[in-house]
Amino acid sequence: xxxxxxxxxxxxxxxxxxxxxxxxxxxxxxxxxxxxxxxxxxxxxxxxxxxxxxxxxxxxxxxxxxxxxxxxxxxxxxxxxxxxxxxxxxxxxxxxxxxxxxxxxxxxxxxxxxxxxxxxxxxxxxxxxxxxxxxxxxxxxxxxxxxxxxxxxxxxxxxxxxxxxxxxxxxxxxxxxxxxxxxxxxxxxxxxxxxxxxxx
Numbered sequence: 001x002x003x004x005x006x007x008x009x010x011x012x013x014x015x016x017x018x019x020x021x022x023x024x025x026x027x028x029x030x031x032x033x034x035x036x037x038x039x040x041x042x043x044x045x046x047x048x049x050x051x052x053x054x055x056x057x058x059x060x061x062x063x064x065x066x067x068x069x070x071x072x073x074x075x076x077x078x079x080x081x082x083x084x085x086x087x088x089x090x091x092x093x094x095x096x097x098x099x100x101x102x103x104x105x106x107x108x109x110x111x112x113x114x115x116x117x118x119x120x121x122x123x124x125x126x127x128x129x130x131x132x133x134x135x136x137x138x139x140x141x142x143x144x145x146x147x148x149x150x151x152x153x154x155x156x157x158x159x160x161x162x163x164x165x166x167x168x169x170x171x172x173x174x175x176x177x178x179x180x181x182x183x184x185x186x187x188x189x190x191x192x193x194x195x196x197x198x199x200x
Contacts, residue, residue, distance in 0.1 A: 006040075010084035013037040018074035034071055041085065042067075045092045052096035057172075062099050066092040103166050145195035149188050156181055157188040 013033045020030035042063060049059040069091050077087055146154055159170055167185070171178040
């Protein structure tokens with residue numbers, strides 16, 4: 001299909017998605033337009049997402065978020081400012097960069113939480129002949145405290161910190177809501193802190 005013709009088709013589809021917000025508009029027409037828009041553009045936009053996040057599953061998640069965003073802001077599209085593919089490409093790239101930042105933030109939060117929990121009971125870095133013995137005792141204490149956690153909670157905490165998985169990766173891997181994962185990790189760490197303080 002010639003480039004100009006495809007642009008006209010995409011503009012018309014974006015307009016139909018945006019029209020759902022007009023009085024008397026039918027949602028079914030907007031949904032059909034979004035499906036058609038997806039069919040025509042998703043393979044190209046998937047490539048954009050994949051270049052940014054470098055993982056096929058993540059790129060699919062980014063693409064889903066991007067089309068939801070297109071659904072919400074189609075009314076803001078202005079053909080005079082940008083061709084349709086360029087406009088959608090910016091949305092996908094922006095979602096992909098947000099996704100990468102969230103993943104980095106989740107991972108950093110997870111590492112910081114564990115560092116905090118352990119550092120409260122671990123001696124400072126000053127040289128001491130007892131360091132090795134203390135480290136070994138603390139490892140045993142941590143193992144003992146982990147055993148006291150509920151089975152699923154222990155699994156979540158262990159995967160988060162020992163395998164360095166982010167909250168969203170855990171949610172996906174364990175098929176649990178993200179909120180549940182975060183709650184279990186927070187409660188698990190509180191229990192670990194309380195338990196480890198008894199060994200200090």
